[in-house]
Amino acid sequence: MSNETLLYICGIILAVSAVGVSFIGLKVKSFPGKAMPLIVVWFAIFVVGSTTFAVLHAKDEDANKAKEAKYEEAGEKAEREGGHVPPLKSGNESSGESESESEGGSEEGEEEAGAEESSEAAEEAPESAEEGEAAEGGVAEGGATAGGADPEAGATVFAENCSVCHGEDGHGGAGGPDLTTMPKAQNEPEAIEQVTDGGGGMPPFGGQLSEEEIQNVAAFVVQKVVGKG
């Protein structure tokens, strides 16, 4: 007789006894009375018995499970080697789902991060534009100090090359326009361009004047004649 069978027998006896005792208790008013110790012992025997057999049975089951697990492993191996899908398919699927979910989450996170970055970039963009202008202004202003664009030296260049047409003070009169009204006289890069390449009736000075002289005269025009910077 196996431990499992004995466990079931103990369990059935316990259940039947419990029902019987409570039934008798309902019918017989003097119950349990003197029968009390007997009932206690009766239940104690089968409670201890069923507990013992339960423990023993559990051990048996562990041994069986270990055996089964071995068989299953062997079976799984055989299946995998045979190229079949491993048996824990649903588990794999659910794990796949959770992976994709987590991927989606990370993507969202990236998107958010990207949005933040782009918004930051957007915020920075005007700043950098301002900085760009400032840098240009810096070149224009700093040209006198750092880049060697010297409006004082430019004054000489202007007097020698430009005053013929634009007048001694640059306000025009001798065939050239008043520079304060001219768009390219408002900033040094365009003034340099105009002097170097000429245009609109004004001869190019790219071949006659050095880069430094052009920068200086442009600085003079923008800063002294027009009064910018």
Ligand code: HEC
């Ligand atoms: C031969 C005459 C002549 C000389 C010399 C001359 N210019 Fe001009 N300049 C002109 C004329 C004409 C214009 C008008 C061009 C136009 O309308 O686009 C002009 C325009 C300009 C402009 C404004 C361009 C624009 O479109 O905003 C600048 C700046 C300028 N000159 C600087 C100079 C400087 C600096 C020199 C000396 C290196 C010089 N010019 C020498 C005739 C001259």
